[in-house]
Amino acid sequence: MLDYMTKLIAERIAPWGKVPLLQEIFQSEEPATVARHIYEFCEAELGQQPTEALFFFCSIGVVFGLEMPGGQRIVIKAHKPERPLTFLTQMGNVQRYLVARGYPCPRPILGPRPLGRGLAIIDELIDEGVFRDAHEPVIRKAIATALYELIQLLRHVEQAGIDPTPFDLRLPSDVLWPNPHNAIFDFEATREGAEWIDELAWKVKRIIEADEQPPVLSHGDFSANQMRLVGDHLRMVYDWDSLTLRSELVSVGATASTFTYSEQPGITNIETTYADAAAFIVDYEAARQQPFTSEEQRIIQAATLLGQLYSARCQHALHPHEHKYSRIWYEQMCAEYGTIL
Known part of the structure; x- marks a missing residue:
């Protein structure tokens, strides 16, 4: 599992060359180091290790889609060190507020919690449906x-x-x-x-x-x-x-x-x-x-x-x-x- 996550990260970042965001959060751009951080984060915060890596993205934050034992699917998003705790805490409150009112946004599971030099949140992964062209x-x-x-x-x-x-x-x-x-x-x-x-x-x-x-x-x-x-x-x-x-x-x-x-x-x-x-x-x-x-x-x-x-x-x-x-x-x-x- 750790090897597969490492490979997934490596393939994603290969065309980019430098990835400053990974350095900011994990103090490393080595895929194996980043994967190990996520592996250990899951074990510490959720008490179990992921069974499958589904996707990896890197833009404003660093995003991992994972499947956990029992089939639970989650998204971990790691944020830059300068992202305030109050921002992420209130963000989770807004999401819960919207979910309770039927608005289509992910349900927070955990966070914000320390990950690398920053903070991470965990949301429920819902990937039903498809992406569409908004020109329609x-x-x-x-x-x-x-x-x-x-x-x-x-x-x-x-x-x-x-x-x-x-x-x-x-x-x-x-x-x-x-x-x-x-x-x-x-x-x-x-x-x-x-x-x-x-x-x-x-x-x-x-x-x-x-x-x-x-x-x-x-x-x-x-x-x-x-x-x-x-x-x-x-x-x-x-x-x-x-x-x-x-x-x-x-x-x-x-x-x-x-x-x-x-x-x-x-x-x-x-x-x-x-x-x-x-x-x-x-x-x-x-x-x-x-x-x-x-x-x-x-x-x-x-x-x-x-x-x-x-x-x-x-x-x-x-x-x-x-x-x-x-x-x-x-x-x-x-x-x-x-x-x-």
């Missing part, structure tokens, strides 16, 4: 409706004893970008050539800052990559460590910018176009049964554009000399969003 109108509508339902459920979580403040990750007025979600993106070292991205991002950030709606909890990565469906209905939404506190308008816009993204097998069209984003916003309006005002639309579109600009900034950080995001693309984006600038 019926899937796009399901995602928009589920986002609306989620925001309504989380609008007053304080009344259930949940503290939403650990999820308030809004940046100060003089800070443009958050720390990139993955250490492979170095914004500081790749400033040259990204000036046009930053310039436009500052403009839309100021529009968003004029939003006077109160913040509410929402899912910060509400995309096809995180969702399984049975038929046309959501069966499970993953990645709850992306919970974030911001206004409904910003959540709608940010989701509209990336909802089609997916790394799942068989889904090749992951680009979210301006037309996709506009259709998503219309679907969200249908779910809330009320259109947004023109000023609300302006803030939503600004949040959509900022999401796309963050993606552009990440791509530039990976390939600063390829000029994938050319002046032509910049002018096209300005034309599409010219009404809000």
Whole structure:
């Protein structure tokens, strides 16, 4: 079992070269060392060793799918050392709150508990259903409706004893970008050539800052990559460590910018176009049964554009000399969003 987990990790990270996140959490990028950490964690926290390694992913956190004796299937997600205990504790509380109300999210089993230099949580693994292409109108509508339902459920979580403040990750007025979600993106070292991205991002950030709606909890990565469906209905939404506190308008816009993204097998069209984003916003309006005002639309579109600009900034950080995001693309984006600038 340990050898198989080691092989699974090695195969996954082979194309990547360096994996800074593994070093951050486990102080090693050696697959055998990482596998041993997980093996020992299961034995210490669950009193038993896994019988099968199902999958391994590495992005914002390090994720392991495991089968335990008796057939129990679990997900372990190890978090960076800087991820606060209060954040992960309240995250589990939010998940339990949603599960109790029938929302499709995993049931927490244990955690947060120390793992390596960070903390880990264990959730029930539910992998019924399939991943779908969110360009399909019926899937796009399901995602928009589920986002609306989620925001309504989380609008007053304080009344259930949940503290939403650990999820308030809004940046100060003089800070443009958050720390990139993955250490492979170095914004500081790749400033040259990204000036046009930053310039436009500052403009839309100021529009968003004029939003006077109160913040509410929402899912910060509400995309096809995180969702399984049975038929046309959501069966499970993953990645709850992306919970974030911001206004409904910003959540709608940010989701509209990336909802089609997916790394799942068989889904090749992951680009979210301006037309996709506009259709998503219309679907969200249908779910809330009320259109947004023109000023609300302006803030939503600004949040959509900022999401796309963050993606552009990440791509530039990976390939600063390829000029994938050319002046032509910049002018096209300005034309599409010219009404809000």
